[in-house]
Amino acid sequence: MKSVFALLLLFFLLGTAACRDENKETAPLLENVQSNELFAFFNDIDSVRGQTADDPPATFIAELSLGYKKGDTQTQSELIEKKPQIQNTILKYLSGKKADELHPKNFETMQQELVTEINRLLTKGKLRVLLFQELQAFAP
Numbered sequence: 001m002k003s004v005f006a007l008l009l010l011f012f013l014l015g016t017a018a019c020r021d022e023n024k025e026t027a028p029l030l031e032n033v034q035s036n037e038l039f040a041f042f043n044d045i046d047s048v049r050g051q052t053a054d055d056p057p058a059t060f061i062a063e064l065s066l067g068y069k070k071g072d073t074q075t076q077s078e079l080i081e082k083k084p085q086i087q088n089t090i091l092k093y094l095s096g097k098k099a100d101e102l103h104p105k106n107f108e109t110m111q112q113e114l115v116t117e118i119n120r121l122l123t124k125g126k127l128r129v130l131l132f133q134e135l136q137a138f139a140p
Contacts, residue, residue, distance in 0.1 A: 039067035039128060042079045045087060050095045052137060058099035060137040067129035075125025082121055089117050099137040107132055
């Protein structure tokens with residue numbers, strides 16, 4: 001019984017440490033955004049599925065949300081208009097990565113790079129943040 005309790009305690013402590021590490025990884029990205037800024041999110045991006053740059057390639061799936069300044073209707077309408085180009089940009093970006101690069105330790109960098117790439121498509125407004133809802137790579 002003691003070993004079961006010790007094992008449960010170990011899982012709890014590891015999970016708590018992982019959550020703290022996860023929050024540290026995203027903090028620098030959020031520091032670039034004003035703390036009082038409110039966002040609206042464009043969640044109408046379809047799941048992006050593709051293959052990595054590995055040989056042989058792994059398969060990946062990504063779901064994400066695009067954050068922009070709340071009340072910015074111009075950015076919202078442009079995201080709707082350019083949805084196919086945005087999805088293509090995300091697909092090309094992630095397809096250029098190797099499976100080991102699609103790891104939570106790299107999320108902050110990938111989020112910032114994707115915001116930059118998507119903002120190049122936009123003329124009426126800009127994204128402020130990109131959030132991964134899911135990003136997984138499956139080995140061949």
